[in-house]
Amino acid sequence: MRDLLLRLFPHRHPTGLVEIGAPGRESPVIVTGNYTLTVRRMKRALRGRDVHLLVADSGGINVWCAAGGGHFTHHDVVSVIRTSGISDLVDHRRVMLPQLGATGIERRYVADKTGWDPHWGPAHLEDLPHVLDRAGRVPVADRKVRFGLRDRAEMITVWALPMALIGGGIGLAFGGPAQAAAVALTMVAITCAVFALVGRVPLSGPGRFVTLGVVASVAVGGAWVAMEAVTTTFSSRDAVLLGVAATATAGLLAVDLPGTTPWYPSAMAKDAFTVELLSESCTGAADCVTVCPRGVLRMNGVIRKVEIVDPDSCIQCGACIVQCPENALRFRRADGRVVEPETIRTTRLNLLGSRTIEVSH
Numbered sequence: 001m002r003d004l005l006l007r008l009f010p011h012r013h014p015t016g017l018v019e020i021g022a023p024g025r026e027s028p029v030i031v032t033g034n035y036t037l038t039v040r041r042m043k044r045a046l047r048g049r050d051v052h053l054l055v056a057d058s059g060g061i062n063v064w065c066a067a068g069g070g071h072f073t074h075h076d077v078v079s080v081i082r083t084s085g086i087s088d089l090v091d092h093r094r095v096m097l098p099q100l101g102a103t104g105i106e107r108r109y110v111a112d113k114t115g116w117d118p119h120w121g122p123a124h125l126e127d128l129p130h131v132l133d134r135a136g137r138v139p140v141a142d143r144k145v146r147f148g149l150r151d152r153a154e155m156i157t158v159w160a161l162p163m164a165l166i167g168g169g170i171g172l173a174f175g176g177p178a179q180a181a182a183v184a185l186t187m188v189a190i191t192c193a194v195f196a197l198v199g200r201v202p203l204s205g206p207g208r209f210v211t212l213g214v215v216a217s218v219a220v221g222g223a224w225v226a227m228e229a230v231t232t233t234f235s236s237r238d239a240v241l242l243g244v245a246a247t248a249t250a251g252l253l254a255v256d257l258p259g260t261t262p263w264y265p266s267a268m269a270k271d272a273f274t275v276e277l278l279s280e281s282c283t284g285a286a287d288c289v290t291v292c293p294r295g296v297l298r299m300n301g302v303i304r305k306v307e308i309v310d311p312d313s314c315i316q317c318g319a320c321i322v323q324c325p326e327n328a329l330r331f332r333r334a335d336g337r338v339v340e341p342e343t344i345r346t347t348r349l350n351l352l353g354s355r356t357i358e359v360s361h
């Protein structure tokens with residue numbers, strides 16, 4: 001619970017080898033980042049298994065954010081493989097990498113530098129046991145990110161708690177306990193509603209302001225009615241306070257809520273990027289298909305090339321571009337300019353989800 005409440009902040013687990021169960025010379029080797037919450041969950045998910053877990057330095061940040069921000073790269077993976085002594089402990093050379101690290105970890109670089117055979121694991125660590133049962137083969141469904149009830153509940157906790165504290169404080173300062181409770185509950189209601197709606201209504205682009213406005217209005221209306229029912233001291237001034245707090249909550253959430261979800265591109269990106277496939281360069285390696293968390297790409301077995309089948313689902317993470325050995329994928333900006341693969345590999349994403357890039361004409 002403590003890790004969950006502090007989820008927004010980096011929290012470092014020691015790097016190196018963690019043995020789960022009683023791993024032997026044929027046991028699987030799995031890499032993850034050194035975010036404490038992730039390591040704990042890996043241990044829980046793999047309880048009853050015998051696994052060599054290599055905890056690489058991701059700056060104490062979760063795998064996806066760290067890789068996208070350039071804090072978790074192939075250098076960190078190579079380092080933990082070389083320094084952990086794992087080569088002396090196993091007879092095989094297969095290592096499973098976290099799929100959501102594919103924006104920062106170049107799989108081929110790890111192979112070249114270590115002689116190991118890296119392959120991608122599932123998008124969600126909860127799927128690790130049945131992937132291990134399949135000898136490391138990841139079903140297509142397990143490559144896609146989900147945003148299930150538990151994930152939504154976690155994000156609500158992360159966002160609603162600080163907002164409720166801030167709103168409650170303001171309510172207390174300008175009203176009293178009843179107003180503090182009303183404002184805090186309104187903020188929690190807005191946050192719950194927004195995360196329940198992720199993937200169902202627009203939360204990116206200009207449409208997000210409409211969504212958040214409607215949600216805030218409904219929450220304020222509900223809170224007002226509730227407070228009228230339980231107290232006779234609730235005035236129109238209090239309603240104004242509620243409205244201001246709701247607008248502030250919606251405004252804060254609108255800053256980059258999309259970028260904190262697995263369903264939308266970051267709202268901080270200055271220009272929309274579209275992933276573009278140069279079919280003539282594609283040799284059908286399909287590394288991109290394996291790492292895409294949104295099922296945008298598919299291998300066409302007939303022509304033995306990759307094709308883009310669901311461009312609207314692209315969240316512009318760049319993982320496919322980073323992994324393509326032929327540079328057959330790239331981003332094109334809304335103004336027509338191209339972002340070359342090498343630029344993506346070099347700059348990654350910064351922590352605000354906005355790319356710092358050079359573009360070619």
Ligand code: SF4
Pocket residue numbers: 275291292293294295296297313314315316317318319320321
């Ligand atoms: S197609 Fe889009 S979502 Fe899929 S890996 Fe590439 S950039 Fe990410």
